[in-house]
Amino acid sequence: MNVSLTVNGKPVECDIEERTLLSDLLREQLGLTGTHRGCDTAQCGACTVHLDGVAVKSCNLLALQAAGGSVTTIERIAAGDGSLHPMQEAFRECHGLQCGFCTPGMVMSAIDLVRRCPEPDVGAIREGLEGNLCRCTGYDNIVQAVALGARHMRG
Ligand code: FES
Ligand code: FES
Known part of the structure; x- marks a missing residue:
């Protein structure tokens, strides 16, 4: 089957199987491996992306369900000049990660x-x-990071 969607601001057209997951399309066909795959059963959130501006677990969606939509992955969050998104910067400042798999x-x-x-x-x-x-952090630093990221995002 053929699917058309927008990924990180660019139009994309791919041949897929009906059962192809959005996470597999992103990682294996488009090489966007920043979207991680932890459980493949909608439990861990490592595969979270935005579909039409809303966070979704991409292992829990068929690629066909994203047809015509706009997907944003972690690769598109930083600014064009490479400066981190305020939320990424907050995770860095607050040590909101250890191994980084969930990040x-x-x-x-x-x-x-x-x-x-x-x-x-x-x-x-x-x-x-x-x-x-998250298996590493105990969550406290992540919570602090999100609070700081929220302040940064409010400007
Ligand atoms: S890979 Fe764990 S929720 Fe998608
Ligand atoms: S799983 Fe969250 S930092 Fe390792």
Whole structure:
């Protein structure tokens, strides 16, 4: 089957199988390996991307379900000059990562959370990220990073 969508601002057309997951299309056909694959069962959030501006788990969507849509991955979050997105910068400042495996998904979910709730308190951050798992950090630094990222995003 043929699918057309926009990925990171560029039109893309791919031949896929009906069962191809969006995460597989991104990683294997488009080489966007910043979108990680942890569980493939919609539990860990490592594969989180934005579809039409909303955070989704790309292992839980068929590529066909994104047809005609606009997908943004972690590769597109930094500015054109390479400077980090405010949320990425906050993760760096607060040491919100250790191995980094969960980080792309955490950042994509956090940006979506802050767009919907510009001043999240600790409870809202923890609730907003409950679909993203981290094996390393114990979450406290991630929560601090998202709070700081929210402040940065508000300017
Ligand atoms: S790989 Fe998609 S939620 Fe874990
Ligand atoms: S930093 Fe290692 S899984 Fe989160």
